[in-house]
Amino acid sequence: MSARRATTSATAPVTGPSGSSSPRDGAIVVVLATLGTAMSLMQTLMVPLLPKLPTLVHTSSSNAFWAVTATLLVGAVANPVFGRLGDLFGKRRMLLLAIGIQTVGALIAALSSSIGPLVVGRALQGIGIAVIPLGVSIMRDLLPPKRMVSAMAVMSSSLGVGGALGLPLAALIAQSADWHALFWLSAVLGVVLGGLVARVVPESPVRGVGGFDVPGAILLSVGLVGVLLAVSKGAAWGWGSGRTLGLLVGGVLVLLAWGFLEARVDGPLIDLRTTASRPVLLTNLASVALGCSMYAQALIAPQLLQLPKVTGYGLGQSLLATGLWMAPAGLGMMLLSPLAGRLISARGPKTALMLGAAVVAGGYLLAFPLMGSPVGTVAFCLVISAGVGIAYAAMPTLIMRAVPAEQGAAANGLNTLMRSIGTSTAGAVLGLVMSSMTTTVGPAQVPSLGALQLGLLIGAGTALVSCAIAFFLPKHRADATPAPATVPAPRAEAPAALAPAAAAPVAVEAAAR
Incomplete structure (x- = not known):
C-alpha cells in the first residue's frame, strides 16, 4: 500500500473526551489563543519603524523594507510545511519548535545594528505564524465537541487580532524606548509562551502516515x-x-x-485531491478574497488618519495616535470571536462566512460618510473588523469538516497561506492605486482622496466576491462539528500483547462529528 493511501485508510477512530468541558480545556484555549495573537503580532512589529529604519541601521529605504518582506515570505512558506510536519511528528512538538525559532530570530534582531542580521532575525520570526494552523488542529484533536468550534474561532481570529494590535504597541514602544526593545520583548514573550505550551498543552494523539x-x-x-x-x-x-x-x-x-x-x-506535502474537493477549494478561494479585503482597511485607514489636514481629507494624526485609534478594531475582533463561535454552532460555518464577508463589505461602504473624523474612522474599522472576525472564525471549521484529521494541520496551514496570498495581492494592487493617484502637499506626493475611495471600493468588492464564493459551499447541519480525529491503527501483524500502547489513544475521543 502506498504511503498516500495509508494516510487516509490506515486509521482508527478516536473515541475520547466526553462532551463535558474541564478547566484544563479552558487553559489550553487561553494559552493557544494568546500564542496565536502574539505570533501574528510579530508580522506588523516593524511597520511603525519603517520610516526611521534606514537611518537606524544605515541602509536604503528599499533595503529597509526587507525587514517586513522577509517575515511575510518565510511565514507563507512555514504554514503548509510546519502543518505537514505537525501531522507527521506531533503538533505540540512543532509548536514548540516554531516558538523556539521565532525566539532565536527575535534575539538576533535585538542584537543587530545593521540590515543584514536584522533581516535574518525577522525571517526567522516569520516561522512563528505557523502556530495558528497547528493550534487550530490541536484544538480539534483534544477539545470536546461543545467547546471545539468556539475555541477554533478564537484561534483563527488571532491572526487578525495580533496584526491589528501590533501597530499601536510597536508605535508606543518605538517612541518611548530604543527600537531594540521591540525584539527583547518578543524574545521574552517567546520564552514565556513556550513554557506555558510545554506545561499546559498536551501532545495530540493524531498522526498522519507516510514520510515528509x-x-x-x-x-x-x-x-x-x-x-x-x-x-x-x-x-x-x-x-x-x-x-x-x-x-x-x-x-x-x-x-x-x-x-x-x-x-x-x-x-x-499537501494532498491535492483533498484540497481540490469542493468545500476546501471554495473555502480557500474565499480566503484569498477576504484576505485581500481585510488588507485594504489595514492600508487605507492609517493613511487617512496620518495624512495632513491641509489635503482636505487627511486627519493629521501622529503615528502613536494613529496606532491608538486603530487599536479598538483589534480588540473588537478579539471580543467578537466567542460570539462568532456560537453563530457557527447555531447556523453553520457557511452562513457565518457569508455573513462576515457581507459585514466587511458594509463596513467599507460606511466609510464614505464616516471618514471625515477619527471617531468615524474607528467606527467603520470596527464594523470591518467584526466581519473579518466572523469570517475568519468560520474558515477552520469548514476546512476541518472536509479533511481527515491526520491532514488537519497541513490543510489549515494551506488556508492560512491563502489569506496571506490575498493580503500580498491587495498590497500590490492598492500600492499601485496609491502611487498612481496622488496629490501634491508641499514637496511630497500623497495619495489623493480618489485613491483612498477607490481602495475602499476594492475592499468592498473583494468582500462581496468572498461572500459569493461562500454561497456555493455545500450546506452542513448547523450543529455538526468537525470530523472525528483519528490515530494510526496498530499494524496487522503486531501481537495482541503489543497493542495496548496503540489502543490507549484510540479510547480517547478528540472530536465527534
Missing part, C-alpha cells in the same frame, strides 16, 4: 517566494521589469511543477 515530502517542500517554497516576492515588490521594481516578470513567471512554473509532482508522489 522534501522535494515538494522545496518546490513549494521556491515557487511561493518567487510569486509573492514579485507581487510584493512589483510596484518598487516596476511591473514590467525583467526582475519582476522573471520571478512571477518562474514562480508560477515552479508551482505548476510542484502540483505535477504532488499529484503523483506517495505521502505528498
Whole structure:
C-alpha cells in the first residue's frame, strides 16, 4: 500500500473526551489563543519603524523594507510545511519548535545594528505564524465537541487580532524606548509562551502516515517566494521589469511543477485531491478574497488618519495616535470571536462566512460618510473588523469538516497561506492605486482622496466576491462539528500483547462529528 493511501485508510477512530468541558480545556484555549495573537503580532512589529529604519541601521529605504518582506515570505512558506510536519511528528512538538525559532530570530534582531542580521532575525520570526494552523488542529484533536468550534474561532481570529494590535504597541514602544526593545520583548514573550505550551498543552494523539515530502517542500517554497516576492515588490521594481516578470513567471512554473509532482508522489506535502474537493477549494478561494479585503482597511485607514489636514481629507494624526485609534478594531475582533463561535454552532460555518464577508463589505461602504473624523474612522474599522472576525472564525471549521484529521494541520496551514496570498495581492494592487493617484502637499506626493475611495471600493468588492464564493459551499447541519480525529491503527501483524500502547489513544475521543 502506498504511503498516500495509508494516510487516509490506515486509521482508527478516536473515541475520547466526553462532551463535558474541564478547566484544563479552558487553559489550553487561553494559552493557544494568546500564542496565536502574539505570533501574528510579530508580522506588523516593524511597520511603525519603517520610516526611521534606514537611518537606524544605515541602509536604503528599499533595503529597509526587507525587514517586513522577509517575515511575510518565510511565514507563507512555514504554514503548509510546519502543518505537514505537525501531522507527521506531533503538533505540540512543532509548536514548540516554531516558538523556539521565532525566539532565536527575535534575539538576533535585538542584537543587530545593521540590515543584514536584522533581516535574518525577522525571517526567522516569520516561522512563528505557523502556530495558528497547528493550534487550530490541536484544538480539534483534544477539545470536546461543545467547546471545539468556539475555541477554533478564537484561534483563527488571532491572526487578525495580533496584526491589528501590533501597530499601536510597536508605535508606543518605538517612541518611548530604543527600537531594540521591540525584539527583547518578543524574545521574552517567546520564552514565556513556550513554557506555558510545554506545561499546559498536551501532545495530540493524531498522526498522519507516510514520510515528509522534501522535494515538494522545496518546490513549494521556491515557487511561493518567487510569486509573492514579485507581487510584493512589483510596484518598487516596476511591473514590467525583467526582475519582476522573471520571478512571477518562474514562480508560477515552479508551482505548476510542484502540483505535477504532488499529484503523483506517495505521502505528498499537501494532498491535492483533498484540497481540490469542493468545500476546501471554495473555502480557500474565499480566503484569498477576504484576505485581500481585510488588507485594504489595514492600508487605507492609517493613511487617512496620518495624512495632513491641509489635503482636505487627511486627519493629521501622529503615528502613536494613529496606532491608538486603530487599536479598538483589534480588540473588537478579539471580543467578537466567542460570539462568532456560537453563530457557527447555531447556523453553520457557511452562513457565518457569508455573513462576515457581507459585514466587511458594509463596513467599507460606511466609510464614505464616516471618514471625515477619527471617531468615524474607528467606527467603520470596527464594523470591518467584526466581519473579518466572523469570517475568519468560520474558515477552520469548514476546512476541518472536509479533511481527515491526520491532514488537519497541513490543510489549515494551506488556508492560512491563502489569506496571506490575498493580503500580498491587495498590497500590490492598492500600492499601485496609491502611487498612481496622488496629490501634491508641499514637496511630497500623497495619495489623493480618489485613491483612498477607490481602495475602499476594492475592499468592498473583494468582500462581496468572498461572500459569493461562500454561497456555493455545500450546506452542513448547523450543529455538526468537525470530523472525528483519528490515530494510526496498530499494524496487522503486531501481537495482541503489543497493542495496548496503540489502543490507549484510540479510547480517547478528540472530536465527534
